[in-house]
Amino acid sequence: MNANQARRLVVLGTGGTIAGRATQANDNVGYVAGQVAVSDLVAMVPALAACPLDVEQVAQINSKDMVLGVWQSLAERVAEHLDRPEVAGIVITHGTDTIEETAFLLQTVLRPSKPVVLTCAMRPATALVPDGPQNLSDAVAVALQPDARGVVVVCAGRIHGADDVAKVHPYRTDPFDSGDAGPLGCVEEAQLRMFRPWPQAVPERTHDAPGLQRLLGADAxxxxxxxxxxxxxxxxxxxxxxxxxxxxxxxxxxxxxxxxxxxxxxxxxxxxxxxxxxxxxxxxxxxxxxxxxxxxxxxxxxxxxxxxxxxxxxxxxxxxxxx
CATH class of the missing domain: 3.40.50.40 (Rossmann fold)
Known part of the structure; x- marks a missing residue:
């Protein structure tokens, strides 16, 4: 374990398919999203046992039902953890339907100088072959990258920037695309191969505090x-x-x-x-x-x-x- 891996990560749960539960293991569409606690999702990935983690449930929803109040709570918790010197990065579990909007909002409002990595799944946690554990493991690898910064989405081994990522398929386990720009990089056996620079970050601070306060001050x-x-x-x-x-x-x-x-x-x-x-x-x-x-x-x-x-x-x- 290198020096960066010895630093602490924070995993914030918001629900989504990655936390979904179906009555049958072969049912990948008839599930209910946001049923499994984020602490249980982390426990399903043995590779994370050696990594110092703080785990917190911010919300438990189907991401199609995302609202301003959840965004405000999430942005506030992200900012508070970013300010902790011992925290190397943040991982957020999220539904795929609006993950591109949440990522864009967090990048626009916070422009974090540490990595904030959103990840997800297209199959519920109860699936015969769930994709969530590998995506979560890959997200942790990205959050531990020493030079990582900004808000990204990690899914199916690819790292997408918040400005470019879009969901382009309703079912397959690699549903995202970054258009003409392409992904920022990929994760290969916990190693990163980067193609483009990380998203822009606010200089000399962990996040953009004025932007956060404007968001938190909004009634709607x-x-x-x-x-x-x-x-x-x-x-x-x-x-x-x-x-x-x-x-x-x-x-x-x-x-x-x-x-x-x-x-x-x-x-x-x-x-x-x-x-x-x-x-x-x-x-x-x-x-x-x-x-x-x-x-x-x-x-x-x-x-x-x-x-x-x-x-x-x-x-x-x-x-x-x-x-």
Whole structure:
């Protein structure tokens, strides 16, 4: 055990498929997520027995049901553990459905100078051949890397950056992709092989404290809706949002997943310009699974700077919070 491995890691549990339980071992889809305690997940990986670990259950949910309150609790616990000098890194067990959004939020808000590694599973803990134990073991290997920093997602032996990772398959055990950028690296028998630099981190601190305080001070995320442009789009959804716009949940932004290079149906574009005129921020992303919106002089709406539609929605909400 080298000097870095002798340092302490923190494992935070939030539920998800990795903590799921089914009634039969051969059932990989009819399970209930968030049933197995994170302490039990750690105990299923004998290789972790020699690593000093603090284990904490922050939440126990299906990640499709992620809400601001869980994000706030998670970000607060991550920040507190990052400030502990003896902690080398943090591992978070999470559901796959919204792991890309949680990773993006934590990276945007905290920009940690230590590694914060989210991991997951596509099969429940009760599966005949669960994938969670190997993913958890790989995540620990990443968190122990001496030069690691920032928020990453580790699954199926690949290390994905928070800005690029996206879930692209609903069933296979390697469901994530990082698009044109590709993964940051891979884990091979607990050894890392890196292809790209780690995510950017805040200098000379463990995390961005002002960003965290803005998140923790929010009663709700600013209301930003996500809509799609498609054939025969008429803009009625946008006009309905503007017509029903209660003061308590005032519409602050719209992200539109445009066709191709961020193109938007003319009828929908007219409604979006109406929204802009009323003070609603509008951003366009591409609904394509790969690539990004390439800016050009004739572009009628500001683009998402390469972010996917779901991350662009979250980025705009955080921007409206001042983060």
């Amino acid at each position: 995320l600013p209301r930003v809706e996500l809509i799609f442009s498609h054939a025969n789009a008429d803009g009625e959804v946008v006009r309905a949002l503007l017509a029903h716009n209660p003061v308590a949940r005032r519409l602050r932004g719209i992200v539109v997943a445009g066709t191709g290079n961020g193109t938007v149906h003319d009828d929908l574009l007219a409604a979006l310009k109406q929204a802009q005129a009323s003070g609603v921020a509008v951003v366009v992303a591409s609904r394509c699974g790969q690539g990004r919106v390439v800016p050009h002089s004739g572009q009628p709406l500001p683009d998402s700077a390469g972010l996917s539609p779901v991350k662009a929605r979250l980025a705009l909400a955080l921007q409206l919070l001042g983060i």
